Amino acid sequence: MDEEDIEVLVITSQRKGKGMLFPKGGWENDESIEDAALRETVEEAGVVGDVEHKLGKWNFKSKNNDTLYEGHMFPILVKxxxxxxxxxxVRQRLWIRVREARKVCQYWWMKEALELLVNRLTTQANDSKMDSGCRKSNL
Incomplete structure (x- = not known):
């Protein structure tokens, strides 16, 4: 898979003119982080899918105050x-290519998560091509 083949889903911020972002939100005490990711994605973007392996965890400050937050980012394979x-x-959803997502995403930590996702997907695709190439050459 080439980077140009990857599309990601972004949503508009609830505040007008505040850019695009990936679905996000908090999690309740009675749910896992993965369940929260699925719930927030349904609520904010209107998509259902499967949570994949976590991309990472980021600490960031709120733009409104000095409160420190912890963000966990998961790719979700939309079904x-x-x-x-x-x-x-209150929101629009939009499927866009990675190049455009880099430009419009408003948070640095979401941009870092995007780069990790791109790296994961392109590496997996290249590994898969190499594996299938080896199998073919062994025939």
Whole structure:
């Protein structure tokens, strides 16, 4: 897989003119971080899918105050796009290529997570090509 083949889902910020971001949010005491990622993705972007291996954890300060937050980023393999979802009236969702996501994503830590995802996907694809090439040459 080439980087140009990768599309990611971004959503608009609830605050007008504040850019695009990946779905995010907090998690409840009675749910896992992975379950929270799925719930927030349904609520904010209206998509359902499978959570994949975590990209990492980032610590960042709120733009409004000096509160320190911890962000965990997970890729979600989207299986279904819903026609209606809880935040449909306050957000837009958009599938864009990685190059565009780098430009429009407003948070540095989300951009770092994007780079890790691109690296993971392109490395897996190249490893897969090499594996299949070896198998073919062994025939």
């Amino acid at each position: 279904e796009q819903l026609e209606f979802w809880p935040e449909k009236d």
